[in-house]
Amino acid sequence: MKSDIIYLVPHTHYDAVWVFNKEDYFYINTEFILKKVVDLAKETNYKFTIEQTFLLEHIENNYPTLFSEIRDLIKKDKIEIAGGQYLLSDTMICHGEVLIREIAEGKKYILEKFGKEISVSWGADEFGFNAQLPQIFKGCGYRFFAFRRGATTRKPSEFLWEGIDGSQLICHWMPLGYRAGLDLTKLHDSYCLLKQHASTENILMPSGSGVTLPQPETCEVVNAWNQKEKAKMIISTPSEFFNALEKASPKLEIRKGEMYSGRLSQVFPDSTSSRMWIKQGAKAYENALLILERWSAIAKLLGGVDFSEQLANYWRNILFISMHDVLPGTGIDEVYEEIKGIFDSTEDTIHKSIYNCLSYLADRVKIGDMIVFNSLPWEMNDWVECSFEFKEGQIKGIRSLKSGGENFEIEILHYSQYPDNSMKEVTIGFIAKVPALGFRTFEIASGTGVESTIITRDKVFTTANFEIEIDPETAIVHVKKEGKDLFVCNELRLEEELGDLYYHKDTLGLMKSESGEGIKYGAFKAESYEVEKGHLRNIIRFKSKYYALRWPYRLTEKFKPMIFRHDFIDIEKEIIIYYDNDRIDFVTRINDRHPHSRIRVQFDTPNKSGHYWCGTQFGAIRRKSDLFYKRDAKGWIEKPSGVFPSFEWIDCSDNKNGISILHRGTPSHEVRDGKLYMTLSRSIMLLSSDGVMGPCIPTPNANETGMQTFRYSVLPHEKSWKESETYKRASEINMPLVAVQIKENNSEKKLEELYSFLEIKPKNIVLSTLKFGDDSKTIVVRIYETEGRKTIAKLRFTKQVTKVYHLDLLENELDLGIDVGRENLEIEIAAFKIITLKIQF
Secondary structure, rough: OOOOEEEEEEEEEOOOOOOOOOOHHHHHHHHHHHHHHHHHHHHOOOEEEEOHOOOOOOHHHHHHHHHHHHHHHHOOOEEOOOOOOOEEEOOOOOOHHHHHHHHHHHHHHHHHHHHOOEEEEEOOOOOOOOOOHHHHHHHHHOOOEEEOOOOOOOOOOOOOOOOOOOEEEEEEOOHHHHHHHOOOHHHHHHHHHHHHHHOOOOOEEEEEEEOOOOOOOOHHHHHHHHHHHOOOOEEEEEHHHHHHHHHOOOOOEEEOOOEOOOOOOOOOOOHHHHHHHHHHHHHHHHHHHHHHHHHHHHHHHHOOOOOHHHHHHHHHHOOOOOOOOOOOOOOOHHHHHHHHHHHHOOHOOOHHHHHHHHHHHHEEEEEOEEEEEOHHHHHOOEEEEEEEEEEOOOOOOOOEEEOEEEEEEOOEEEEOOOOOOOOEEEEEEEEEEEEEOOEEEEEEOOOOOOOOOEEOOEEEEEEOOOOOEEEOOOOOOEEEEEEEEEEEEEEEEEOOOOOOOOOOOOOEEEEOOOOOOOOOOOOEEEEEEEEEEOOOOOEEEEEEEEEEEEEOOOOOOOOOOOOOOOOEEEEEEEEEEEOOOOOOEEEEEEEEEEOOOEEEEEEEOOOOOOOEEEEEOOOEEEEEEOOOHHHOOOOOOOOOOEEEOOOEEEEOOOOEEEEEEEEEEOEEEEEEEOOEEEEEEEOOEOOOOOOOOOOEEEEEHOOOOOOEEEEEEEEEEEEOOOOOOHHHHHHHHOOOOOEEEEEOOOOOOEEEEEEOEEEOOOOEEEEEEEEEOOOOOOOOEEEEEEEOEEEEEEEEEEEEEEEEEEEOOOOEEOOEEEEEEEEEEEEEEOOOEEEEEEEEE
């Protein structure tokens, strides 16, 4: 029988920000940790593991001598980089493309500076792991994964993790976390427990923690161990452990799906609603960045300006924002000032770049007054708005728009006039039909006759397939089909919040809902209700307040309230209903001055199955509902609450009817008793309320007071989320049509009024990114299958493809390329698979 081998892995977990600011963490990790690590490694057989290249880049730029020493020790395998991402990103909220770029940025740096390929992904502290990470990790060159949080099964600690696409990765879950060997006086206790979990004689014992100093006595302690214990202990690295594990060839059990369970370790589901402005801002930034990346590649192919330098800077921003303590919002107030600065400057940075890129294309079309861009690879029919500026006397009025022989009705949303009554500025809206990943130009049909919107108090509306009824006292929406109620939605709930940045806690629960549930004293009171009725859409505008006291508060069923006092929340709701589109758009503005509050929006759904679907990175995942009722589960480290994050959409359906909620960065939700609750904000005053998850540092800026705006949509449907193309509808609200005024026409210009660079079919094939290749001559296209079925993907380009290469996720070529010689490509893609192609024209 082989003796056990304990792989003691000294390391430190690097937080770019958390309870210290960025500069503090740079200073601590450099001056107090890595300088001492270098001395120990040079003088003894001490080894050390570093995680992220963000820190190494700082050292290279500010401590060249130290960097040179670290480089030499890496070459001698005395220091190992595990994971090697730019930063450890939150994996449950951000776009899948961000996860790939975190890895690509880090691995590229490591290869350039140290000549090393990293085989071990190191998940030290991320708050759970999405179900596509086995495929992402393997596609980025990792062979192994060690992680701390989210495991669903205790034993054995080694297993094969299978993603939703079938990819499998050798994994190790850390039963004692990354501190197993931190206390050098308790190594025997840790060994005995880890031994119970291990699948082989090889035992991984991480010896470190967050910003933890190296322990100079480590080598002496290990030598003393080996003199008296049967099990051998070596100071080691993650790759040494995994190589030994693989050589042992154990038969590992397979575990499937996401690693997002609190059974064995905390994943902090309520952090998905802490500082919601960060989630919303990050989502908007991601969307803008991916839009710019697509159109800048197309513009460059057509002779346009190179945006590569700007793109690199914007990517660095989002990679930092997505870091696992930034995006969840779990750090001190101070560290978010930099993030606010990035978001506040978007009009002068990323949005300006998008405008400049699209304007370049607009200036090259032959004819038209306006150009509408579609950033998605399917034809879009959706609402778009455009603002025009005219010279005096140029335009007396706008009757409609013309394009390709079609006439498009418009609504005039705003206008101003010159003294001669000609139009000076005007904003119009209309339903545009725009080709896949392309644009369409429109000409103004001058004249009058556009009906003005009128103000009504209508309560009943119709869409293409449904009837909508709105309560004027609450703006709660009732969706019906042929007179039959399907579901009720958009009801706000004020709930007590006594928790912190990691957890929601309460003793009271529901304080008040708009329908009247809750404690007897408070009440929501309507202030105004009106409908702006147009011939393309209706906008319902509603205002109300929440009062902490209404009177009388006894015998409320007998006596109506007469006096309201102590208003703490102002609410503005906009509900946008289109005549020819079943999607209902919501804009909810909340000015919350109520302490200790959680505000959620409630959707009553037809689903009572115990399961529901939602978007995840590069696909969709089925989750259990009603986990709230397992809060007393015995043996769980973190009691289940039913709260989960989603990527862009959530769907609750029965066999006949369903409701999809589409959002723009409000991922936190719970499904319970046939109701879906989406969290809009939580009022938090402490980083940790009990001192367990971190220090009890006040976080007054996380109180979420002041005006906040939330945009989300509801898609009622009669079929499944797949047949209703919920994932596409979610993409459409996140990457909406964009319109730009064309200032001048020139017949010598080359671009026609209809243009489509790329169309992808069938519907279940989704575009993740389209960008210029590193060689500046080719286009990189990444697609994935999102319904879970094997498919022939059909890509139609506007240019003839001469050659196509298959790439891994790091964009390394996997073949010698295939000669094509046509505009169309057909590629077989398995269920939930991600495919990356390099296209040569």
